Structures are given as structure tokens and as C-alpha cells.
Amino acid sequence: xxxxxxxxxxxxxSGRRVIKIALKILLAFCLCALILEGGTRLxxxxxxxxxxxxxxxxxxxxxxxxxxxxxxxxDAADYTFTYSFDRYDAARGWAxxxxxxxxxCFGNKIINTNSKGIRGKTEYAYxxxxxxxxxxxxxxxxxxxxxxxxxxxxxxxxxxxxxxTEVINFGVRGYGHDQxxxxxxxEGIKYKPDIIILGVITGDASRNMLKFRDYAKPxxxxxxxxxxxxxxxxxxxxxxxKDELWKSRFIGLLDILYSLVLRKTGIYEAEKExxxxxxxEEMVTTANSIDAKPVFVYLENIRSKExxxxxxxxxxxxxxxxxxxxxxxxxxxxxxxxxxRQGIKIKEDGHFDIITHRIVARGIKEYxxxxxxxxxxxxxxx
Numbered sequence: 001x002x003x004x005x006x007x008x009x010x011x012x013x014s015g016r017r018v019i020k021i022a023l024k025i026l027l028a029f030c031l032c033a034l035i036l037e038g039g040t041r042l043x044x045x046x047x048x049x050x051x052x053x054x055x056x057x058x059x060x061x062x063x064x065x066x067x068x069x070x071x072x073x074x075d076a077a078d079y080t081f082t083y084s085f086d087r088y089d090a091a092r093g094w095a096x097x098x099x100x101x102x103x104x105c106f107g108n109k110i111i112n113t114n115s116k117g118i119r120g121k122t123e124y125a126y127x128x129x130x131x132x133x134x135x136x137x138x139x140x141x142x143x144x145x146x147x148x149x150x151x152x153x154x155x156x157x158x159x160x161x162x163x164x165t166e167v168i169n170f171g172v173r174g175y176g177h178d179q180x181x182x183x184x185x186x187e188g189i190k191y192k193p194d195i196i197i198l199g200v201i202t203g204d205a206s207r208n209m210l211k212f213r214d215y216a217k218p219x220x221x222x223x224x225x226x227x228x229x230x231x232x233x234x235x236x237x238x239x240x241x242k243d244e245l246w247k248s249r250f251i252g253l254l255d256i257l258y259s260l261v262l263r264k265t266g267i268y269e270a271e272k273e274x275x276x277x278x279x280x281e282e283m284v285t286t287a288n289s290i291d292a293k294p295v296f297v298y299l300e301n302i303r304s305k306e307x308x309x310x311x312x313x314x315x316x317x318x319x320x321x322x323x324x325x326x327x328x329x330x331x332x333x334x335x336x337x338x339x340x341r342q343g344i345k346i347k348e349d350g351h352f353d354i355i356t357h358r359i360v361a362r363g364i365k366e367y368x369x370x371x372x373x374x375x376x377x378x379x380x381x382x
Contacts (some may be wrong), residue, residue: 033250035241040250048372059213059259060254064283067215068244071237083173084215085111090233091186092179093217096172109149111217116187119169126190128352133165133374136188136292137178138283139199140188142299143171149352154352162374171199174214176207178277182218182229184283189290196287197295197364198280205276208269220279227278277321284325292375296322297330297364303346303356304333332363 044050054062085103089095096117103111112121127133137143145153159167170188172179180198188196211219211231218234221228234241235263262268280296287294298318311319316330323328336346339359347353352360368374 037248037249038250044249046255053256055252058263059255060210061255061259063214064212064216064240064244067124067212067253068241071241084111086173087117088215088234088236090236091218092172092175092182093234094172094174094215095183096322106147109147109152112150117172119144119153120156124166124168124191126192127174128192129166130275131164133162133163133195134193135159135165135167135189135195135197135240136180136184136191136193137167137169137171137197137199138184138188139171139299140175140201140204141171141173141179141353143169143199144173145169145171145352145357148354148357152354152357154357154360154364157358158364160364161361162368165374168193174207174208176204176213177283178208178215178218179221181220181279181283181286185284189286192290193292195293195295195368196283197297198283200296200298200318202300202318205272208276208279209272213274220275222275222278225278227282281323281325284327293328293375295328295330295367297360298332299360302332302336302360303348304336305340305348311324328367328373330364330367332360335359335363 040265044053054065056283057066058064083105085100085105086094087097096113096119098113098115098117100111100113103110111119113119114121114123116124118124132136135158137158137351143153143155145155150156153169153171155167155171157170159165169193170180170183172183173185184196208220211217215237216231216234218228218232222228262271278309284294284339296318298315301312301315311331319329319331336356336359340346344355346359347356365374
């Protein structure tokens with residue numbers, strides 16, 4: 001009995017020691033976490049340090065912090081996005097508000113949208129017009145027409161240059177290829193387009209790697225070479241702001257550092273290329289599924305002042321990808337070089353101006369006519 005009693009006492013004493021040690025470890029962990037979190041927040045409160053750490057917009061964390069900071073400072077009242085014509089969208093993150101009428105933006109420019117949130121005043125029936133070729137154009141702010149009015153975008157000019165067409169501008173500022181693909185599948189195919197044009201800006205590929213950019217957004221991940229959509233439905237702005245109260249700034253800082261490592265080691269670029277190619281291939285597959293002709297128009301570097309030359313490495317990679325996917329690809333740089341030789345002044349940076357949009361439209365029109373695509377109505381019976 002005495003041995004059993006001593007054994008029981010030793011067991012209880014040992015159990016208490018284990019609990020004490022566990023509590024001390026837990027307390028030390030909590031204290032360490034508080035110090036790291038407090039230190040990070042104190043560090044980020046110094047403007048110079050904050051700006052240095054968040055300068056390069058490497059990852060979701062930096063974009064999310066910038067969006068939250070704007071709202072907390074009152075720079076974006078009522079949860080608006082970059083512009084007042086944007087609205088929250090659970091599937092794509094944000095979209096154009098429908099039924100906008102003659103709203104001034106970009107200084108003295110005007111924006112309208114139809115009942116479906118497509119730029120311009122024209123309403124398009126899903127069934128379409130059997131006597132007109134229907135062209136749907138996907139893209140980001142360059143296609144949408146940031147800094148110009150509705151009637152100054154290259155989709156608008158293209159329709160004027162091809163009277164027997166309907167050109168639908170599906171451009172939305174800030175979109176990555178992932179959001180364009182979702183938009184195409186969600187709405188674009190309903191319009192039964194004959195041609196689907198993608199306005200290619202290489203920077204859009206970086207957006208494919210993000211779950212937060214101008215605002216929270218969906219993202220595709222590659223699992224066993226298959227695209228899987230994550231971060232949907234996209235959380236609404238109110239929820240995003242509330243959740244931020246509980247998000248660790250220290251973990252956010254680690255995310256920024258991790259993203260920097262991925263970029264320095266080349267892992268980021270490799271993953272971005274694989275993901276982007278998969279998304280573009282799915283875009284082509286979607287176009288083919290409705291018997292629409294996919295056409296990629298390269299809008300990057302078209303305003304370069306350099307003399308006529310061969311393709312850059314980036315352009316060659318893009319051209320090779322188009323060949324692999326069996327997609328028509330359009331290069332416009334020679335048109336801009338020709339315009340300069342004629343004394344036409346080309347805006348060199350920022351978003352396209354009216355002149356640039358006209359030249360882009362002319363280049364697309366010439367390609368469609370020369371290739372015979374402008375004469376083909378693939379959906380004659382709509």
C-alpha cells in the first residue's frame with residue numbers, strides 16, 4: 001500500500017511539472033508573439049519604413065494593406081474602389097456598375113455603362129444580330145479605356161471602322177487573366193461572339209498570382225495541371241475591413257519576405273508562366289467550345305521609340321505561346337513606328353490616349369480584314 005501511495009504521489013507530482021512546463025512554454029510563446037506583433041506594428045507606423053517595405057507591391061499583403069489603409073484614413077468613403085464606377089462582385093472581386101449615365105471621370109472624360117455593366121450606351125441582346133459579325137474584346141484598363149471617354153476607346157473605334165460588326169467592350173480596369181476568364185465564362189459566352197479578342201498586357205500575368213489587388217479577387221491554382229478556383233466567393237468590403245482587425249501584421253511581413261525570396265530565386269516567374277499559360281489555354285478552349293475565333297492582340301511595348309527590329313525575348317515568348325495554342329496573334333509596333341515617321345505624336349507612357357486607341361483599332365481592323373476573319377460570321381443562325 002505504501003509503495004502504491006508513493007507511486008501515485010510521484011505520478012501526480014510529475015503531471016503537475018509537465019503542466020507547469022507546458023504553461024511556461026505557452027506563456028513564452030504568447031509573450032514572443034506579442035513582442036513580434038507589437039514590434040512589427042511599431043516598425044510599420046514609421047512612414048519611411050512602411051513605404052520602403054511596401055514599395056514594390058510584391059504580394060497580396062501589400063495590396064491589402066494599401067486598400068485597408070486608404071479606407072481607414074477616409075480616402076475611400078462608403079467602401080468604394082479605385083473609382084466610383086466600380087462595384088463589389090462576389091465572383092470577380094469588382095466590376096463596372098450598370099446603368100451609369102454620363103458620369104465625369106479622368107478629368108473631362110465621360111463614362112456610360114449599359115444595363116449589364118458593359119462600357120458604353122449600347123445594349124446587346126444575347127441572341128445578337130444575324131447580319132452583323134460580333135466581336136467581344138477582353139482586357140484590362142487599356143481595353144476598358146482608362147483616361148478616355150466611351151467613344152475614344154479602341155473597341156469603339158474598331159466598330160466604326162467595321163460597320164457590319166458589333167464590338168462589345170468587356171475590358172475592366174485592374175483585371176488579371178483569371179478575372180477575364182471568369183467574366184468570359186460567366187457572361188461573355190452568352191453573347192455568342194464570332195471572334196474573341198484578348199488585349200494582352202504582360203503585367204496582367206502578375207495579377208494572376210494574387211488574391212488581392214485593387215481589391216480582393218479570385219485566383220486560380222494549378223493542381224495536377226488542372227485549374228482550381230480559390231478565394232470565392234470573394235469577401236465583401238465590410239467583411240474584409242472587419243477581418244483585418246484580427247490579421248497579424250507580423251505574419252503579413254513574413255509573407256512579403258517570402259514573396260521576395262520567391263522572386264529572387266526565380267520560382268515566382270516560373271510559377272507565373274505556368275499558371276498564366278494554363279489560364280490562357282482555358283480561355284482558348286472556352287472560345288473554341290462556342291465556335292468563336294480567339295485572337296490575341298499584343299498591346300505591350302507598342303509605343304517604343306526604337307527603330308524597326310526583331311521581336312524582343314518577351315514578344316518571342318508570347319508569339320511562341322500563341323503558336324502552341326493555335327491562336328492568331330497581332331503585333332502593332334510597326335504601325336506606331338510608321339505613325340511617328342509621319343510626324344504623329346504618340347503618348348509614350350501611362351494609359352493610351354485617343355491617338356493610340358485609334359492606331360490600335362486600325363491595326364486590329366487591318367488584321368481581321370487581311371486574314372479574312374472580318375468576313376466570317378460563324379454564328380449565322382443565332
